[in-house]
Amino acid sequence: MARKYFGTDGVRGLANGDKLTPDLAMRLGMAAGLKFVRGDHRNRVVIGKDTRRSGYMIESALTAGFTAVGMDVYLLGPMPTPAVAMLTRSLRADLGVMISASHNPYDDNGIKLFRPDGYKLSDEIEADIEDMIDGDLCQHLAKGREIGRAWRDEEARTRYIEFAKRTLPKELDLSGLRIVLDCANGAAYKVAPVALWELGAEVFTIGVEPDGFNINDKVGSTAPQALVSKVRELRADIGIALDGDADRVIIVDEKGEIVDGDQFMAVIAQSWAARGELRGGGLVATVMSNLGLERYLGSIGLSLERTQVGDRYVLETMRAKGFNVGGEQSGHIILSDFTTTGDGLVAALQLLSVVKQEGRPVSEVCRRFEKVPQLLHNVRYKQGKPLDDKLVRQVIAEGQARLGTGGRLVIRPSGTEPVIRVMAESDDETLVSHVVNDIAAAIREVA
Missing domain, CATH: 3.30.310.50 (Alpha-D-phosphohexomutase, C-terminal domain)
Structure with missing residues (x-):
């Protein structure tokens, strides 16, 4: 059945357009809050956002909806989508929300919802919430002391940085690496540079001056030419480009050549297999991944399980069949040992660990196969x-x-x-x- 509000990845559209308005956001907050109110404890929801100007409006409307039905709201501020998923679990929240339209232009926005375990909602739960949005929500309003509270969580940023750093093998740091980091003027502009610097890298940044309108504008993983130029200019060892909500990543090697998600997954799969840490006997990718990846994996005794396009389908297959590495050619890399969704920073750290361990240039580490035309x-x-x-x-x-x-x-x-x-x-x-x-x-x- 066709959906009225939810699409393939939450609710998304032009901010204050036909669909995504403050009224819808508030009703969505009320409906989702009611759906996830459980037990006799103070129910809580965490809300993160990227740097779009409309994020303030949607955040306030969602907060009104959640508190109106008795949920306490933890406002995380600008935070990557995978950080919201992680913090939903870490803070034992009943629901997580990310306000972002990912790699879309600034005038779009979206609302993604996460279950208490950090995974995105099922189609069935989304359908239930849609039915509730159009129902009589006012009959369920909290009263008196039951109305929720809202406050800024100032420690959330540090929690995510420490989480990301711990995904790097304990014996490694990034000392000696010159890294150019492009944060797309988006959600990771505060956390990603700090994480890389604290791990010992020399970090040069672009796309870290958001103004509410320049997210993904000629920067980020969907526009990597600025990163290519900066890597060549500074003679850096590697360039890392995240997208607006930092759930995808693209790499640029020291020669200024772009490394896509297929090569990225090949590096991780081979490295984890060699350490005995790869599960499922291969990895999961979509029908768009290059035939060269499939041939390479076959040559080292690994398999490629293909799905339809969309990171949610990759993740569903990973969970159903026991894989712990999957992703898309576009740079959504899902490493389920660490995360419940794509995480550009965590994926980049895993690739950097291979670069450090092998002691070879990125151009050599990340050229595992020749692409088929x-x-x-x-x-x-x-x-x-x-x-x-x-x-x-x-x-x-x-x-x-x-x-x-x-x-x-x-x-x-x-x-x-x-x-x-x-x-x-x-x-x-x-x-x-x-x-x-x-x-x-x-x-x-x-x-």
């Missing part, structure tokens, strides 16, 4: 279902036949916009180009 086209359409068209289905079938068993073809509609993504990969780069262009042209013709 891969091409992705996004084809926009106005209406209808182009993939149901007979001509399009025929061209897709022909493309798959041309690629044969040595290639891959992935066709999928976007879950957030009227776009069909056409991706192919094969050792024959020319063939890949022809197949993708032919399919894209057929979709455009009928769309």
Whole structure:
């Protein structure tokens, strides 16, 4: 059934647009609070946010909703999404909330909810909350002494920094490493530089001057060119780019070359396997991960379990099948020994530990395999279902036949916009180009 408020990752949209308003935020706070009120203790919720101007508005509205139904509110201020998940568990909260639209522009925002164990809500719980939002919430208002309280938690930042530092092996520090860190003017702009510096690194920062409007603006993991330039300028050993809520990470090596999530996962999987710490016999990634990753893992006796696109699907498969490493090519890296969601800083620390242990440049450590030629086209359409068209289905079938068993073809509609993504990969780069262009042209013709 189609959702009215929740999407693939919480509630997201233009702040004060058609959906994400203070009224909705307050009602969401009331509904989610009622859903997670349990036992006879003072129920508590932790709320973190990124640096968007609209975060103040949404934070206040959520606080009003939660306190109205009797929940105490701990306001964390700017804090990475994975920090909110961790602090929900650490503080024994009944619910966690992150106000962020991740890598989207500043005028968007979103609300992500976490269960007491730090995992995101199930579809069933989200559906229950949606039903409650549109119901008569006023009949459940707390009275008198039962109304909740709210205050700023000034220690939360230190708690997360110490947690992140402890994920590095005890015998290691980062002394001798020159690191350029890009925080995307986002949620990690205070915690990430401190964590790296306290671990001994020489840290140079960009994207640490948020003004409410510059989050992800020409900085961060989705715009790494600023980081590439700074790494080359300073002759740094490595560049680390987080996104707006710091749940994804992209690496730049000492030569200024970008290392994507596939190479990143290959490094972690091989390193953990060598230490006997890798579970599941491999890792979990999406259908968009490069065929080169799958071949590399096979060559060292490891497997690749593929899921549909979305970090929540990666995590679901990891939990169901016992894997402890997973992620996406875009830089969502989930290391379930430490976190319940993607954590850009923790993932970066694991890669830095391999760099320190091997004593080799990042360009060597992070080039575990040669990528198979891969091409992705996004084809926009106005209406209808182009993939149901007979001509399009025929061209897709022909493309798959041309690629044969040595290639891959992935066709999928976007879950957030009227776009069909056409991706192919094969050792024959020319063939890949022809197949993708032919399919894209057929979709455009009928769309």
